[in-house]
Amino acid sequence: MAKTVRLREPLSGSPTLDYLNQRVAAGWKLVALEWEREAEGQAADAPPAAEEIPYGVQVSGDGLRLVENAVEREIIILALDRIVEDCPLSQVADELNRRGHRTRDGQQWTPAALFSLLPRMIEVGPRLFVSEEWAERRRRLPRVV
Numbered sequence: 001m002a003k004t005v006r007l008r009e010p011l012s013g014s015p016t017l018d019y020l021n022q023r024v025a026a027g028w029k030l031v032a033l034e035w036e037r038e039a040e041g042q043a044a045d046a047p048p049a050a051e052e053i054p055y056g057v058q059v060s061g062d063g064l065r066l067v068e069n070a071v072e073r074e075i076i077i078l079a080l081d082r083i084v085e086d087c088p089l090s091q092v093a094d095e096l097n098r099r100g101h102r103t104r105d106g107q108q109w110t111p112a113a114l115f116s117l118l119p120r121m122i123e124v125g126p127r128l129f130v131s132e133e134w135a136e137r138r139r140r141l142p143r144v145v
Contacts (some may be wrong), residue, residue: 010025075101089114
């Protein structure tokens with residue numbers, strides 16, 4: 001089976017029919033055209049969108065660093081607590097909703113929303129599990145034999 005080779009050529013102007021015919025004669029097949037223009041209402045030097053702020057933290061008042069978001073931290077702890085108790089994500093979501101907690105976009109918690117939060121829970125878990133608060137929670141958890 002022959003290997004496919006792709007070539008992306010930046011152009012300074014519009015391609016001519018002669019140019020396209022030369023490429024076809026050389027064995028190339030046109031598979032796509034890519035267009036671009038500056039977005040209206042946005043500065044040309046606007047920075048690209050950054051990644052989303054991790055759940056459980058927020059931008060500080062001075063805008064220079066990330067600081068803990070107490071409400072989101074409470075949600076992470078409550079969800080972790082229920083998951084450790086072996087509750088299904090549907091029950092965890094129901095408990096969060098019952099307590100009036102909402103996702104960042106104001107929606108009710110669902111098992112899918114909690115599932116997407118699991119990597120963040122894994123990331124912050126080690127810092128939480130060594131805290132005095134978790135030591136107290138661990139004492140009241142049922143013992144697994």
